[in-house]
Amino acid sequence: MAATRNSPPPDLARRVGDFLADRLAGQSAAQAGPPRLCVGLSGGCDSTVLLHLLAALRPRYALCAVHVHHGLSPNADAWAEHCTALCAELAIPLQVSRVAVAPHGEGLEAAARNARYQAFATALDAFAADALLLGQHRGDQAETLLFNLLRGSGVTGLGAIPAERMFHARPLWRPLLTTPRAEIEAWARAHRLRWIEDESNADTAFSRNHLRHELLPLLASRFPAAEAALARSAAHCAEAGELLDQLAELDWAAVADGDSARWPALRQLPLARLKNLLRYRLRQLGWQPPSSERLEEFARQLQQAAPDRHPELSLPAGRMRAGRGRLRWLAAE
Numbered sequence: 001m002a003a004t005r006n007s008p009p010p011d012l013a014r015r016v017g018d019f020l021a022d023r024l025a026g027q028s029a030a031q032a033g034p035p036r037l038c039v040g041l042s043g044g045c046d047s048t049v050l051l052h053l054l055a056a057l058r059p060r061y062a063l064c065a066v067h068v069h070h071g072l073s074p075n076a077d078a079w080a081e082h083c084t085a086l087c088a089e090l091a092i093p094l095q096v097s098r099v100a101v102a103p104h105g106e107g108l109e110a111a112a113r114n115a116r117y118q119a120f121a122t123a124l125d126a127f128a129a130d131a132l133l134l135g136q137h138r139g140d141q142a143e144t145l146l147f148n149l150l151r152g153s154g155v156t157g158l159g160a161i162p163a164e165r166m167f168h169a170r171p172l173w174r175p176l177l178t179t180p181r182a183e184i185e186a187w188a189r190a191h192r193l194r195w196i197e198d199e200s201n202a203d204t205a206f207s208r209n210h211l212r213h214e215l216l217p218l219l220a221s222r223f224p225a226a227e228a229a230l231a232r233s234a235a236h237c238a239e240a241g242e243l244l245d246q247l248a249e250l251d252w253a254a255v256a257d258g259d260s261a262r263w264p265a266l267r268q269l270p271l272a273r274l275k276n277l278l279r280y281r282l283r284q285l286g287w288q289p290p291s292s293e294r295l296e297e298f299a300r301q302l303q304q305a306a307p308d309r310h311p312e313l314s315l316p317a318g319r320m321r322a323g324r325g326r327l328r329w330l331a332a333e
Contacts, residue, residue, distance in 0.1 A: 012049075012053060012176075012179065012183060012184070012187050013053055013056060013057075015175075015179070016050075016053045016054070016057075016175045016176070017057055019173070019175040020037075020057070020061065020173075020175065023131075023164065023171065023173065024061075033062065034059060034060060034061050034062045035061055035062070035130045035131065036061070036062040036063070036064060036127060036128065036129045036130050037054060037061050037062070037063055037064075037129065037130065037131050037133055038063075038064045038065065038066060038120075038123060038124055038127055038129035038131070038132050038133065039051050039054065039063065039064070039065045039066075039092075039132075039133050039134075039135075040065075040066060040068075040116075040120055040132060040133070040134045040135070041065040041066065041067045041083050041086075041087070041094070042067070042068075042079075042083075042135075042196075042198070043067065043079045043082050043083045043086070043195060043196040044135075044195055044196060044197070044198065045181075045184060045185060045188055045193075045195040046135035046136065046137055046176060046181075046184055047134070047135035048086065048135075048188065048193055048194075048195040049135070049176075049184045049187050049188050049193065050133060050134075050135040050175065050176060051063075051065060051086070051087075051090065051092065052090070052187075052188075052191060052193060053175075053187070054133070055090045055092065063090075063092045063093075064092060064093045064094070064095070064123075064127040064129060065083070065087055065092055065093070065094045065095070066094070066095045066096075066097055066119060066120060066123035066127075067079070067080055067083040067084075067094060067095070067096050067097070068097050068099060068115070068116045068119045068120075069096055069097065069098040069099065070099060070101050070112050070115065070116070071098065071099070071100070071101070072101060072108075072112065072200070073198065073199065073200065075196070075198075075199070078196075079196050079198075080096050082194075082196055083096070084096065093127065095123045095126060095127070097119035097122065097123060099115040099116070099118070099119050100115070101115050109206065109208070117167070120132055120167070120168070121167070121168040124168055124170055125168075129170065130170060130171075131170055131171045131172070131173055132167055132168075132170060132171070132172045132173070133172075133173050133174070133175060134172065134173075134174050135174070135176055136161055136174050136176065136177055137176045137177065137179050137180065137181050137184055138177065138178055138179055138180050138181070138227060138228070138231045139180065139181045139212070139216070139227055140161060140177075141160050141161050141177055141178075141230070141231040141234050142216060142226070142227045142230035142231050142234075143208060143211050143212050143216060144160040144161050144234070145158060145160040145230050145231070145233060145234045145237075146211050146215065146216070146230065147207065147208055147211055148160060152292070154279075154292070155237050155240050155241045155244060156241045156244075156279070156283075158233070158234065158237035159234055159235075159237040159238030159240075159241045160231075160234035160237070160238070161174065161177060161234075162174075162238060163177045163178075178231065180227070180228075244276055244280075245280055247273065247276065248276050248277045248279075248280030248281075249280070251269060251273060251276075251277045252277060252280070252281065255269075255277070257326060259328070259329065260326040260327060260328045260329075261281075261326065261327045262325065262326065262327075263302070263322050263325050263326055263327050264325065266302055266303075266327060267302065267303050271296075271299055271300070271303065274299045274302065274303065275295055275296060275299045278295060278298070278299060278320070279295065281329065282315075282329075285317070285329060285331075286317070287315055287316075287317035287318065287329075288315065288316060288317065290313065290315060294313065295313075298311060298313040298320065301322075302322055302327065305322070309322075310322060310323040316332070317331060317332055318330050318331040318332045319332075
């Protein structure tokens with residue numbers, strides 16, 4: 001575990017307080033008691049500082065926390081004990097969720113993430129929490145933008161980490177997303193906080209760690225404002241993604257027939273708008289969109305196929321199938 005050195009704190013408390021106040025305006029009056037906020041607590045510096053900042057805002061908000069025990073590290077038990085002690089010190093209810101990480105056609109990182117979010121959903125229900133809060137910061141945002149850029153992601157992927165989105169019918173908020181890691185560590189030092197260090201974060205065999213420890217520092221040596229610029233670009237892409245979603249909503253309203261779409265109306269859309277609508281519809285259904293090449297080929301088939309043909313695209317979650325004047329989304333059984 002990492003001890004800290006004393007130094008003047010940055011102005012984080014006000015910013016986090018303003019972030020929450022903007023999003024919870026009027027909510028307190030509409031419910032009995034203060035809003036209950038659930039913090040995803042890994043025990044690392046970021047989530048520890050977030051929990052400490054929120055604790056100072058009580059009784060404006062009620063707090064709870066969830067620590068996910070993945071069992072992937074020999075230190076996992078010690079991390080859970082650290083989080084238990086921290087929450088006891090701050091008088092914050094904690095749920096330690098032990099999960100089994102079993103990759104099924106996905107990498108270990110993705111499997112751990114899926115297990116983690118399932119645990120978050122369970123904790124939100126157990127605590128009857130109003131929102132989930134996570135501690136990602138500006139460096140995480142820059143890293144995610146680079147990672148998605150190198151994967152060839154579109155505008156949605158380049159929007160990187162959203163500051164807010166819905167999760168398990170509740171808001172998921174990241175109040176520190178525009179904050180540099182140095183400011184978070186400065187707060188921790190000033191308040192003599194302790195946190196854990198996950199040894200896997202130093203393993204550059206993982207792509208994200210390679211970006212964090214090797215590529216981003218190299219960029220910063222030549223472009224000192226690289227992290228801030230990348231995070232700003234992610235925000236621009238997220239805004240563009242919102243506009244594309246609004247366009248897709250308009251197009252869907254024009255072509256929808258219940259849960260299906262009128263094929264002749266789809267054929268009237270330009271190719272780019274048709275692909276945008278298909279991606280939007282898949283996200284709305286919670287289906288993973290296909291590669292850009294497969295999606296473009298299917299969109300061209302929808303535009304060009306003769307009426308007696310039945311273009312179809314199979315996906316893990318189901319099929320998109322055209323026929324009898326309709327495009328339908330058929331979930332896998």
